[in-house]
Amino acid sequence: MRSILVLSFGLFCFNLCGQHRYMLAFYNVENLFDTIDDPHVQDNEFLPGAAKKWNTSRYQTKLKHLSLAISSIDHDELPVIAGFCEVENRHVLEDLINQKELKNGNYAIVHRDSPDKRGIDCAVIYRRDLVKLEHITFKSVRLPNHKGASTRDIIVAKMQIAGKRRIYLLINHWPSRLGGEEESEANRLAVAGTVKKLCDSLSFVDPATPQILMGDFNDSPVDKSLSEQLGADTSSRGKSHLVNLTYPLHKKGLGSYFYKGHWEMLDNIIVSRTLLSGSRIKVGQAGIHRASFLLYKSKQGILSPSRTYSGKQYHGGYSDHLPVYIDLIF
Secondary structure (H helix, E strand, O other): OOOOEEEEOOOEEEEOOOOOEEEEEEEEEEEEOOOOOOOOOOOHHHOOOOOOOOOHHHHHHHHHHHHHHHHOOOOOOOOOEEEEEEEOOHHHHHHHHOOHHHHOOOEEEEEOOOOOOOOOEEEEEEEOOOEEEEEEEEEOOEOHHHOOOEOOOEEEEEEEEOOOEEEEEEEEEOOOOOOOHHHHHHHHHHHHHHHHHHHHHHHHHOOOOOEEEEEEOOOOOOOHHHHHHOOEEOOOOOOOOEEEOOHHHHHOOOOOEEEOOEEEOOEEEEEEOHHHHOOOOEEOOOEEOOOHHHEEEOOOOOEEEOOOEEOOEEOOOOOOEOOEEEEEEO
């Protein structure tokens, strides 16, 4: 059980007795592929005959591990909503929500095959008893550095939680840093610009409904794509419509991803400013789920996410990212 005292971006402290808390989580699940060849995408590296030797046993272990990671964020309550990236198709999501650790959540699925050439998509699961999906849009984005090729779709879902409050949920998986952070930056800036337009449009047509952006942005809260192009403030005292709740974690040197000896806050949670001071919905601090079983300890004593693969080497871990989460308080 996590503490019943929730600090809201350093400003507000709430005793949750008599209030309702609903957890939202995001998890980059590191290549959740099935073992079946899909001729329409480049999934060959995750087949039984490939160098990685992906097979049914490893797939079932992966599902078990992911369900343990998600269900252990809060041992008392499953997330009402969980966003994912790097899932191959709807089938793997159905297998995931039918794991015994998640089965009691009675989850429904939001998914569409995206135009990503590897076939990895964003997705959402939500608890049918607590969440109503009112509207869903999948937004495609073309990349300037890839001759107009498309990246993963952005999921935009309007949801009603517990029959009381509505939110817009935007699930993201922005282009990677493959080829170098600076060399690939234009791609993330392009997606950031699209997301900014989406948020501005939602604010114009429906200003009363708050927005929550979650995802693997492949940039930290202070990088240009998030802080400038998207305009997500790193301070609660800023003037932007959006505030990055994971900045305090980044500032402390924490992160959801480990690269070349450093933790990086690539999995961000960004909310519209109304959630910091709203009377109908409030938001708790963003957190990183750092359970010991999700971490690998090197011979030098350095901790990093316990991943499934490193290159072609199978480690049998969970993911190369850690889950992130927030609480909504009604």
